[in-house]
Amino acid sequence: xxxxxxxxxxxxxxxxxxxxxxxxxxxxxxxxxxxxxxxxxxxxxxxxxxxxxxxxxxxxxxxxxxxxxxxxxxxxxxxxxxxxxxxxxxxxxxxxxxxxxxxxxxxxxxxxxxxxxxxxxxxxxxxxxxxxxxxxxxxxxxxxxxxxxxxxxxxxxxxxxxxxxxxxxxxxxxxxxxxxxxxxxxxxxxxxxxxxxxxxxxxxxxxxxxxxxxxxxxxxxxxxxxxxxxxxxxxxxxxxxxxxxxxxxxxxxxxxxxxxxxxxxxxxxxxxxxxxxxxxxxxxxxxxxxxxxxxxxxxxxxxxxxxxxxxxxxxxxxxxxxxxxxxxxxxxxxxxxxxxxxxxxxxxxxxxxxxxxxxxxxxxxxxxxxxxxxxxxxxxxxxxxxxxxxxxxxxxxxxxxxxxxxxxxxxxxxxxxxxxxxxxxxxxxxxxxxxxxxxxxxxxxxxxxxxxxxxxxxxxxxxxxxxxxxxxxxxxxxxxxxxxxxxxxx
Amino acid sequence: xxxxxxxxxxxxxxxxxxxxxxxxxxxxxxxxxxxxxxxxxxxxxxxxxxxxxxxxxxxxxxxxxxxxxxxxxxxxxxxxxxxxxxxxxxxxxxxxxxxxxxxxxxxxxxxxxxxxxxxxxxxxxxxxxxxxxxxxxxxxxxxxxxxxxxxxxxxxxxxxxxxxxxxxxxxxxxxxxxxxxxxxxxxxxxxxxxxxxxxxxxxxxxxxxxxxxxxxxxxxxxxxxxxxxxxxxxxxxxxxxxxxxxxxxxxxxxxxxxxxxxxxxxxxxxxxxxxxxxxxxxxxxxxxxxxxxxxxxxxxxxxxxxxxx
Numbered sequence: 001x002x003x004x005x006x007x008x009x010x011x012x013x014x015x016x017x018x019x020x021x022x023x024x025x026x027x028x029x030x031x032x033x034x035x036x037x038x039x040x041x042x043x044x045x046x047x048x049x050x051x052x053x054x055x056x057x058x059x060x061x062x063x064x065x066x067x068x069x070x071x072x073x074x075x076x077x078x079x080x081x082x083x084x085x086x087x088x089x090x091x092x093x094x095x096x097x098x099x100x101x102x103x104x105x106x107x108x109x110x111x112x113x114x115x116x117x118x119x120x121x122x123x124x125x126x127x128x129x130x131x132x133x134x135x136x137x138x139x140x141x142x143x144x145x146x147x148x149x150x151x152x153x154x155x156x157x158x159x160x161x162x163x164x165x166x167x168x169x170x171x172x173x174x175x176x177x178x179x180x181x182x183x184x185x186x187x188x189x190x191x192x193x194x195x196x197x198x199x200x201x202x203x204x205x206x207x208x209x210x211x212x213x214x215x216x217x218x219x220x221x222x223x224x225x226x227x228x229x230x231x232x233x234x235x236x237x238x239x240x241x242x243x244x245x246x247x248x249x250x251x252x253x254x255x256x257x258x259x260x261x262x263x264x265x266x267x268x269x270x271x272x273x274x275x276x277x278x279x280x281x282x283x284x285x286x287x288x289x290x291x292x293x294x295x296x297x298x299x300x301x302x303x304x305x306x307x308x309x310x311x312x313x314x315x316x317x318x319x320x321x322x323x324x325x326x327x328x329x330x331x332x333x334x335x336x337x338x339x340x341x342x343x344x345x346x347x348x349x350x351x352x353x354x355x356x357x358x359x360x361x362x363x364x365x366x367x368x369x370x371x372x373x374x375x376x377x378x379x380x381x382x383x384x385x386x387x388x389x390x391x392x393x394x395x396x397x398x399x400x401x402x403x404x405x406x407x408x409x410x411x412x413x414x415x416x417x418x419x420x421x422x423x424x425x426x427x428x429x430x431x432x433x434x435x436x437x438x439x440x441x442x443x444x445x446x447x448x449x450x451x452x453x454x455x456x457x458x459x460x461x462x463x464x465x466x467x468x469x470x471x472x473x474x475x476x477x478x479x480x481x482x483x484x485x486x487x488x489x490x
Numbered sequence: 491x492x493x494x495x496x497x498x499x500x501x502x503x504x505x506x507x508x509x510x511x512x513x514x515x516x517x518x519x520x521x522x523x524x525x526x527x528x529x530x531x532x533x534x535x536x537x538x539x540x541x542x543x544x545x546x547x548x549x550x551x552x553x554x555x556x557x558x559x560x561x562x563x564x565x566x567x568x569x570x571x572x573x574x575x576x577x578x579x580x581x582x583x584x585x586x587x588x589x590x591x592x593x594x595x596x597x598x599x600x601x602x603x604x605x606x607x608x609x610x611x612x613x614x615x616x617x618x619x620x621x622x623x624x625x626x627x628x629x630x631x632x633x634x635x636x637x638x639x640x641x642x643x644x645x646x647x648x649x650x651x652x653x654x655x656x657x658x659x660x661x662x663x664x665x666x667x668x669x670x671x672x673x674x675x676x677x678x679x680x681x682x683x684x685x686x687x688x689x690x691x692x693x694x695x696x697x698x699x700x701x702x703x704x705x706x707x708x709x710x711x712x713x714x715x716x717x718x719x720x721x722x723x724x725x726x727x728x729x730x731x732x733x734x735x736x737x738x739x740x741x742x743x744x745x746x747x748x749x750x751x752x753x754x755x756x757x758x759x760x761x762x763x764x765x766x767x768x769x770x771x772x773x774x775x776x777x778x779x780x781x782x783x784x785x786x787x788x789x790x791x792x793x794x795x796x797x798x799x
Contacts, residue, residue, distance in 0.1 A: 201588075201593075203591075256563075256589070256590075256591050262563055300559035300560055302558065302560050305547065362547055362556065363550065364747055364749065365554060365556050366551060367748075446620070446624075446719070446720055447624065448620055487585040
């Protein structure tokens with residue numbers, strides 16, 4: 001029994017141990033299989049790596065060959081580029097590129113260098129010159145016409161005008177007009193400062209202040225330079241009552257009235273206003289009453305997009321003047337019988353109204369347009385009269401009226417024509433009347449080169465001691481350099 | 491005479507006060523532009539936040555807008571002045587700026603919006619001598635006729651609006667992007683339409699078209715004007731006709747502000763077709779906006795050369 005039990009136990013142990021051994025062998029085999037599999041995978045990966053390594057090696061070899069090839073080409077091309085003059089047109093692309101890069105670099109260097117350059121003239125003002133010559137023929141001599149130009153053939157270098165303008169600082173700009181013109185008698189050049197003024201640019205409340213020597217704002221054409229007039233000569237009424245251009249040494253304030261409509265108001269005061277003949281003398285001490293005061297109110301209305309109207313009124317007053325005039329002669333109602341008396345202007349009063357009606361089609365305003373301008377002046381000066389022995393005679397005021405009216409028709413970019421009518425009474429003798437009629441034709445070759453042909457018939461009434469005359473003028477005006485008179489002289 | 495002189499100021503003052511009483515729109519950004527294309531761009535970017543007025547109506551010459559005093563009060567109240575630049579407005583803008591007495595829009599101030607900023611000019615003259623006519627010293631200023639360069643102008647307008655009213659930046663961006671999207675789509679359409687005309691030669695009265703020609707691949711061969719601002723001489727016209735015949739130039743462009751007579755005669759003599767093309771919106775009927783104007787220009791050009799379609 002014991003033996004049987006022992007045998008069964010041994011069998012069981014054998015079976016168990018066999019089972020255990022079989023199980024462990026299976027595991028080992030599995031593990032071995034896994035290891036082999038992993039090793040296979042690793043071998044595959046290694047083979048892949050080898051392949052890619054070979055590829056990379058091949059690529060590197062190819063790149064090396066390419067670099068060697070390019071280096072060889074560059075070496076070949078450098079001499080070709082260096083001998084470009086001898087082998088023009090045969091330069092290889094790489095050399096050309098190098099050269100182009102170098103040229104570009106040189107250009108950039110030049111531009112950079114130019115930007116760093118300094119010029120002594122860099123802050124110079126804008127400068128321009130205007131020249132104006134008038135070739136004329138008058139049928140009567142100056143004694144008969146009262147004109148300072150002689151009769152017969154005449155060449156008059158009316159002006160050589162040097163303009164300079166620039167900003168002074170952030171608050172103001174300044175400009176100067178130096179004018180040289182031929183003396184009517186001697187023909188010698190007379191040089192003068194026509195304008196030299198400072199103009200503010202940043203005053204509040206729509207204000208602008210001008211100070212120095214300038215053309216004061218009175219009327220429509222009083223402050224326009226001669227060469228920019230629509231006809232050859234300054235209208236007789238302006239010459240008679242203002243004395244030419246409205247030049248003054250003074251101060252002028254302009255106010256753009258802050259409403260939606262354009263309204264401009266100007267007021268000024270100055271030592272003189274207009275021409276110097278007769279001199280606006282006030283003796284050795286000038287009171288406030290000896291200064292000229294002037295003002296102007298102007299506006300503008302668009303009647304249609306193409307038609308506009310621009311009215312204005314002006315006034316000039318000098319409460320106490322001391323300008324002496326020779327007796328104009330002839331019949332002179334407010335004053336004693338004419339003789340060799342002396343007239344002394346004691347108070348200067350001048351009123352003006354002007355109107356400009358324009359047709360400027362928006363679409364082709366550079367080729368077509370009509371402008372009608374009229375200005376009426378009323379001079380109301382008060383005079384003292386003394387006889388040759390300096391005895392006082394009864395004085396009086398003289399209310400004289402002068403006007404001019406012109407119509408200009410522009411029918412081509414370069415061509416325009418027009419007619420000017422003038423009528424003026426002598427400011428000392430309103431019975432002495434002068435009339436003038438002037439057709440004119442203007443040829444503007446460009447903005448800077450203009451010719452104008454004008455015929456003027458001047459007539460006088462019986463109260464005048466002057467004779468009627470006919471004149472033909474050819475005006476040639478030119479501009480070089482910068483030229484702009486700003487808004488006032490638009 | 492005295493009574494007439496007295497009546498005049500009374501009428502002047504009364505009329506002025508009656509017309510000058512209307513109120514300003516203070517709640518919007520007041521923008522004045524020199525030309526109508528810039529007004530169109532500003533309206534597109536600014537939307538309801540801007541009140542835009544243009545000095546030009548569209549039919550004028552870009553260099554010859556009449557210098558009306560009625561512009562002065564508008565400029566006096568403007569917050570921004572938008573201009574083409576490259577001296578395009580040299581004939582009228584400096585004096586108007588002086589008269590406006592508005593420090594906000596003077597040169598180099600933030601309100602002075604020069605749309606040429608960022609544009610590389612074409613045809614910069616080697617010399618500014620007037621023997622070359624009324625040259626533009628900074629180069630040809632007609633870049634807005636290239637719609638791609640017009641986007642630079644729009645960008646400059648956007649920048650100025652944002653600088654003036656940064657609180658509305660989001661709206662300006664939205665407006666600008668919407669307009670640019672529309673313009674970009676149109677540019678593709680225009681390029682496709684003009685593609686058959688590539689290389690087509692044309693002449694015009696004034697030098698308005700170099701940027702346009704470069705953008706659309708056309709060949710701009712000359713002008714009827716002798717020099718900028720200088721009328722053609724008979725000899726120049728004869729030379730131009732001979733050259734046009736030799737080079738088979740099929741189109742003569744006449745800008746509406748120039749007389750029809752010379753371009754028409756040149757077209758007849760050279761066997762070409764004359765077309766009238768606007769240079770800014772409003773130049774001819776149905777071109778009220780920039781896109782409508784470019785549509786008109788492209789379609790007219792294409793229609794003028796049927797053989798190449």
